Amino acid sequence: MNPRSRKTRLLGLLPSSLVVTRLPARGKVVHLTFDDGPDPEHTAPVLDLLARHGAKATFFLVGNRLDDHPGVVERIVREGHQLGNHSWTHPFMSDLPLAGQLEEIERTDRALARFDGIERHPFRPPCGVLPANLLLHYARHRRTIAYWSYDSHDYTKLPADRLAANLEQHPPRPGEVVLMHDDNAETSALLARMLPAWIAAGWQVQALPPLRA
Numbered sequence: 001m002n003p004r005s006r007k008t009r010l011l012g013l014l015p016s017s018l019v020v021t022r023l024p025a026r027g028k029v030v031h032l033t034f035d036d037g038p039d040p041e042h043t044a045p046v047l048d049l050l051a052r053h054g055a056k057a058t059f060f061l062v063g064n065r066l067d068d069h070p071g072v073v074e075r076i077v078r079e080g081h082q083l084g085n086h087s088w089t090h091p092f093m094s095d096l097p098l099a100g101q102l103e104e105i106e107r108t109d110r111a112l113a114r115f116d117g118i119e120r121h122p123f124r125p126p127c128g129v130l131p132a133n134l135l136l137h138y139a140r141h142r143r144t145i146a147y148w149s150y151d152s153h154d155y156t157k158l159p160a161d162r163l164a165a166n167l168e169q170h171p172p173r174p175g176e177v178v179l180m181h182d183d184n185a186e187t188s189a190l191l192a193r194m195l196p197a198w199i200a201a202g203w204q205v206q207a208l209p210p211l212r213a
């Protein structure tokens with residue numbers, strides 16, 4: 001299980017103004033991202049760990065889950081993390097016409113703005129499915145898709161020890177964008193192991209920098 005897939009390496013060949021995978025390295029920095037929240041059970045332990053280690057992250061939230069767990073979203077914002085857009089219903093974007101894809105994104109932006117006051121958020125396509133028509137739309141409008149470069153594989157349901165051993169075998173490089181999911185218990189167990197190890201090794205753990213959303 002290589003954290004760096006062939007697909008992310010290929011997407012990394014596109015201009016980073018269009019698709020962000022690994023960011024230009026400025027020292028020993030990794031960017032931590034969590035998809036699929038807010039989760040009533042599993043987001044809080046992730047936030048606890050980030051606070052304990054002074055780390056920041058970007059949370060790509062699913063729009064139609066916001067109103068069920070507003071307190072979780074408020075806590076993410078209050079603790080200085082960044083909100084990202086992970087669509088309204090988490091569809092395969094390739095199943096929708098372009099207008100439907102944009103409605104998924106715009107509706108979620110409007111809902112996120114009620115929490116952080118920001119009009120547009122970096123967008124990460126559900127399951128990484130990035131149709132050509134959406135990519136072209138983003139290119140035309142000079143917006144940036146927030147992909148990732150370093151997949152923790154925390155959605156595979158493997159135990160955290162296995163996942164951690166895999167990441168230790170393939171350590172991050174400067175500027176890496178780490179993909180995780182705050183909707184399962186393995187993620188917080190994995191983070192509890194990796195976060196102190198990365199910080200002890202001199203890594204700064206940050207949210208994504210501002211992108212052209």
Ligand SMILES: [Zn+2]
Nearest residue numbers: 035036126127
């Ligand atoms: Zn997702």
